[in-house]
Amino acid sequence: MELLDILYEKTNGIAKITMNRPQVYNAFRPQTVREMIWAFRDAWDDNTVGVVVLTGAGDKSFCTGGDQKARDLDGYGDSKGLGGGVGLEIEALHGVMRDIPKPVIAAVNGYAIGGGHVLQVICDLTIASDKAIFGQTGPKVGSFDAGLGTAYLARIIGEKKAREIWYLCLQYNAEQALQMGLINKVVPHEKLDESVEEWCNLILEKSPTALKMIKYSFNADSANIQGISQMGLGSVAMYYNTEEALEGKNAFVEKRPVNFNKFRK
Structure with a gap:
């Protein structure tokens, strides 16, 4: 596959995926x-790989979620009808990150915001720079993430804090x-x-079969969230067609204050 938006390398049992849109x-x-x-x-298919690292290019950002400039009335860009209808195969991405039978480490080098924050939440482990946000x-x-970005987040940090993160x-x-x-x-x-390489090497010293079954055991406890995600993405697809959703997107793109007050009348 020709890679335009990411960098991908495999070295000594470590696969590194770098989101490469620093601009x-x-x-x-x-x-x-x-x-x-x-x-x-x-x-997943390469048996020589024992651990995956996910990070972002540059020293400012891990990932800031969906590119709002690529979003229109129906969703994102050139993939209408995919990913629950929002134009992003985000459910498939979340699924493969959870299901790959190898630990995934997020190396957060800067902003992990919105859908980018959800990505680090889904990763098995997260090591962050002291500059991370x-x-x-x-x-x-x-927009919203009614699935792993909410329900699974609450499993990790508790409902009170998860609600604070989303509401405020x-x-x-x-x-x-x-x-x-x-x-x-x-x-x-x-x-x-x-530091990420040190943890990768510690993981590579362990039994791959044991790690696979441990990850599957952890996942089993929150497997019901997959159904919530499917429902959530379907509702997001419908929401994106509304004037209310477009107010948020347009305000961001136009760099102006958002005004949701008119939707409370």
Whole structure:
């Protein structure tokens, strides 16, 4: 597959997937999502790979979610009818990240916001730079994630904190994220790659079959969330056709204050 939006490399048992759109803070479009799915499946099929690292290009952003400039009335870009109808095969991406029988580590080097934050939530482990910033934006831009980004997030950090993250759309630094159990470890920015490699090597010392079954056991406890995700993506597809959703998107693109008050009348 020709890769336009990601970088993909495999070295000494480690597969590294880098979202490579730093000009838009590694926001993803349909092409990006398709390439990530392909890379995760390739890592799945390669028996020499024991661990996968997901990160973003540059030193400012891990990923800031869906590229709002690629979103229109029906969803995103050139893939209408996919991914629950929103134009992104995001359910397939989330699924392959959870189902790949190998640990996935998020190396968060900057902003992990919106759909990008959901990606790090889904990863098995997260190591963050001390410059990392976490948060959700959905209700601000006319979108939401009724699935792994909400229900699974609540499993990780508790419902009260998860509701705070989604209702208020605040941003949290790496230390705050660590304190709430959202991530596993914070390291100096310049030590991120080194620290991630250390954890990868610790994983590679372990039995691959044991790790696979452990991951499947963890996943089984939250498998019901997949149904919630399917319902959620279907509702997002319908929501994107509304004036209310477009107000959030247009305000973001036009760099103006959003006004949802008229939808409360």
